[in-house]
Amino acid sequence: MERATRISVKPVARKGGVTTTVPRMVPEEVPIAFSYGGSSHAVMMATPADLVDFAVGFSITEGIIADRSHISDIELLEAEKGIDIQVTLVDDVGEALRKRRRSMAGPVGCGLCGIESIEQAVREVADVSTVHLSLSHDDIVRAVSLLNDSQPLFRETRAVHGAGFYIPGRGLLAVREDVGRHNALDKLCGAVIRAEEPGASGAVVVTSRLSVEMVQKAAILGAGVLIAISAPTVLAIRTAEAAGMTLVALVRGEDFEIFTHPHRLSLESPAAF
Template sequence: MDLPPPFRATDATHHRPGSHVSVSRALPEEAAIAMVYDGTTHAVMMATPADVEDFAVGFSLTEGIVTGTNQIASCDVIAHPKGIEAQMWLAEDRGEALAARRRTLAGPVGCGLCGIDSIEAAVRSLPGLAGAGPTLTIDEITAATESLRGWQPLHDRTRAVHAAGFMLPGQGVVLAREDVGRHNALDKLIGAMARQGIDPSQGAIVLTSRVSTEMVQKCVMAGCAILIAVSAPTLHALRLAEGAHLTLAAFARGEGFDLFCHPERLRAKVSDVA
């Protein structure tokens, strides 16, 4: 069975005062995607049915189920009438990590932590990024979200999905993924990078969304030391970024951005710019 298309044209009636007209709108698809490890379903997420193998690999990495793609022996994407399974078989030594990060409930598109069955798992300790990462100029950070715009074909059609991109110093965004869920888009990006052998420590992750707790967690787990977002961080996300030595730039739109923590990865201080 084939995967459903990521969007579909749908008829609607557009109303405004004094008139109405028939229109066709492209709407993004959502599908239940199950992460199945060694024959057991670990999590079910509502996500865009595209780049599913990237999603499965990225989810496995950012959840700490595996630490490298070599620990996933195989990954098969199987479509069913009611959803999709990403069926993965793991190296033998990953069973304990899998049990520690067990999820039991379906996660909606708005929350990447729904279903975690303990407070400790939700606020897990993160590895530190002190001394890691490149440096970026203020101009590069300012231009990051606009550079990502060229990598959002599904957004251009539907105006209803998020994107996560990876940018390299001097090159702009070099890879991106889209999804109805912001955390799903980030997992897809991280999985695509891992599968293509791209080192997250050499650049920055760029988001079209707000920066919530799981976005910082996933970025740090991937080993990326700079996070740039078009919208605001939450206070807890900022605390996590500070503790993990993650450089966090938000409200990155137009001609500026807010730098919240770890300015050591800027090549120039904000005060040096008129």
């Protein structure tokens, strides 16, 4: 299935005191529905690219499945205004999901639905404290630099997020882009899982801020290091600390800040910690 990921528009631009029309590329954003066993589960606004990776990554990071082998088929169906990703699960997993849906069904205002949603939002994060990965100062700088150089959609539009998987000595295994930062990371997780690369072998690097969901998804992948060009939230720092994850943020050229578990980084001045 081929869908345009960007289109050309001609906004009226005011530059240097002159009004003119300048062609500009803008990213496409469409509703992407995830359906399991024929029943709709969620709808995300996303860039219509790398959708099989998206399906695998979303299914695992959202706890719908525990392993890629639990998916027996993925079909992309064009809808009038978006795309429906039909995911077929193996029998036992599909039945477990159906039972879970039935147990969650209840009258509006039952009181439990909101609590369940809160518990899901702050769910226990995967433990990555045993991940043995060593990164140098140059690795951090190189990972972000490579990611910046590997985003064709961002170069054209300046309006999408990127996520990459950096392996020391090898570079970037994969890069995925999307209008949504969570979507970009889900697509990346799917790509790494489909490549059968252990999440513990590298670091996740993203162009967005670090929220708790980004930490949760990286931990589910098995990555012990998460790198970002922007800042983390307090809950992201607490969650990474509890998970044993090294959180590196605010990477600007040669400079960056390490918020949790600096032992995985070999720097010139370890005494600073």
